[in-house]
Amino acid sequence: MQPSSSHVLIVGAGPVGLALAHGLGLAGVDVTLIERDAAVSRQLRASTFHPPTLDMLDAWGVTAELLAQGRVTPVWQIRLHETGEHVDFDLSVLGDETAHPYRLQCEQAVLSEALERRLRLLPRVRLLRGVTVAAVGQEADHAWIELEGGDRLQAAYVVGCDGAHSLVRKAIGASFDGSTYPDTTLLATTTFDFDAMWDDLAGVNYIWQDSGTYSLLHLPEVWRVSLHPVSDAPLEEEAKPARIRARLGALFPGHGPFELLEIRPYRVHKRLASRWRDRRLFLAGDAAHLNNPKGGMGMNGGLHDALCLGGLLARRLDGAADESLDGYERQRLPVVRDDIIAQADRNHARMQIRDLVERREALARLQALARDRDRCRAYLRQTSMLEGLDKARSLAAAPGQP
Numbered sequence: 001m002q003p004s005s006s007h008v009l010i011v012g013a014g015p016v017g018l019a020l021a022h023g024l025g026l027a028g029v030d031v032t033l034i035e036r037d038a039a040v041s042r043q044l045r046a047s048t049f050h051p052p053t054l055d056m057l058d059a060w061g062v063t064a065e066l067l068a069q070g071r072v073t074p075v076w077q078i079r080l081h082e083t084g085e086h087v088d089f090d091l092s093v094l095g096d097e098t099a100h101p102y103r104l105q106c107e108q109a110v111l112s113e114a115l116e117r118r119l120r121l122l123p124r125v126r127l128l129r130g131v132t133v134a135a136v137g138q139e140a141d142h143a144w145i146e147l148e149g150g151d152r153l154q155a156a157y158v159v160g161c162d163g164a165h166s167l168v169r170k171a172i173g174a175s176f177d178g179s180t181y182p183d184t185t186l187l188a189t190t191t192f193d194f195d196a197m198w199d200d201l202a203g204v205n206y207i208w209q210d211s212g213t214y215s216l217l218h219l220p221e222v223w224r225v226s227l228h229p230v231s232d233a234p235l236e237e238e239a240k241p242a243r244i245r246a247r248l249g250a251l252f253p254g255h256g257p258f259e260l261l262e263i264r265p266y267r268v269h270k271r272l273a274s275r276w277r278d279r280r281l282f283l284a285g286d287a288a289h290l291n292n293p294k295g296g297m298g299m300n301g302g303l304h305d306a307l308c309l310g311g312l313l314a315r316r317l318d319g320a321a322d323e324s325l326d327g328y329e330r331q332r333l334p335v336v337r338d339d340i341i342a343q344a345d346r347n348h349a350r351m352q353i354r355d356l357v358e359r360r361e362a363l364a365r366l367q368a369l370a371r372d373r374d375r376c377r378a379y380l381r382q383t384s385m386l387e388g389l390d391k392a393r394s395l396a397a398a399p400g401q402p
């Protein structure tokens with residue numbers, strides 16, 4: 001295939017690769033998106049969409065589709081399991097700066113399918129599914145990828161949206177420093193009605209308990225429950241339906257049945273690629289950064305990467321200077337490091353407090369924060385990712401420029 005000089009190759013059609021391809025396609029850039037999987041993955045992954053992400057996706061008409069298949073959650077809360085004491089964070093305080101002052105709980109696959117349907121209608125975007133990229137590299141005047149089977153494609157740029165084990169990251173020679181959290185998470189979906197357990201539960205709940213923490217997220221048809229193994233039993237044992245039902249039974253004695261639809265154990269990491277660009281090669285999304293899912297920011301942050309990089313690549317291919325592309329890492333890397341990874345880490349650390357007295361003290365501090373409109377607004381701007389996007393905008397100008 002002879003690429004045009006404006007061609008961009010994207011490896012990986014997760015939500016980030018799809019969003020990047022869609023944005024570039026709308027800007028009139030020739031895009032080829034290559035994905036190993038034959039269809040959008042239905043695996044349980046992201047379910048939280050934050051206000052600025054919904055604002056961004058609205059421009060593409062995608063937010064209406066997510067709203068139709070998701071659950072609007074204006075309030076999220078932190079609760080003590082034993083006493084029922086809780087603090088509510090009401091996102092309506094952000095109503096003057098976002099059209100979507102709430103979290104939306106919706107499966108990640110709904111977004112991927114909506115984006116894929118749209119980009120298939122764009123004449124300059126080609127999506128190759130069931131195709132694996134085996135190698136990536138670059139020369140002075142082009143970047144290239146080699147497919148399994150030996151075919152080679154060339155383009156002006158290659159973007160790795162190829163997830164945690166990114167091949168493009170290796171081609172860039174970036175390290176992926178960080179660590180893996182010691183605790184495994186067990187994610188399960190159930191039709192059990194947790195609203196019947198407390199009359200003031202929110203749609204997103206982080207619940208503190210002496211033997212650990214768990215979270216309850218209400219999606220349109222099901223609740224998602226995240227538990228952490230409490231015994232030293234092998235993970236396969238902890239992930240068995242009977243074991244999870246027993247854990248839920250211990251949390252809510254005398255209630256049930258806990259009908260489980262899906263169970264997914266997973267490990268959680270915090271990692272950041274040391275650089276996101278090497279001349280014609282770029283990284284975005286999980287290929288560039290991983291964070292703890294507490295707070296629901298990984299996919300959202302990856303989508304923010306895609307919108308930023310898509311805009312810069314489109315402008316570069318329309319004649320902007322090569323250095324303009326350096327703005328991508330300059331804007332996004334510090335925000336991901338200092339806002340997303342650090343905030344998710346704080347969310348995780350807070351929920352590790354076990355002692356009830358200490359938990360009540362921490363809850364009282366959060367309740368005081370929620371009562372103070374200015375502090376609450378600042379906290380919700382931060383946890384809803386508005387603050388990070390403001391920072392990214394302020395980092396957009398090259399050093400030394402106004």
Ligand SMILES: Cc1cc2nc3c(=O)[nH]c(=O)nc-3n(C[C@H](O)[C@H](O)[C@H](O)COP(=O)(O)OP(=O)(O)OC[C@H]3O[C@@H](n4cnc5c(N)ncnc54)[C@H](O)[C@@H]3O)c2cc1C
Nearest residue numbers: 012014016036046047048133163285286296297298299300
């Ligand atoms: C349980 C769980 C809950 C989460 N909850 C949230 C949440 O509520 N909110 C949030 O914002 N984030 C959340 N996340 C994180 C979110 O799921 C990820 O950040 C997001 O999927 C990253 O998207 P991506 O497109 O960068 O990567 P991926 O979704 O991993 O997609 C990468 C794609 O690249 C393809 N690929 C890889 N290598 C190749 C190759 N060599 N050739 C061809 N194709 C290739 C893969 O098949 C895959 O489709 C959660 C994650 C987990 C595990």
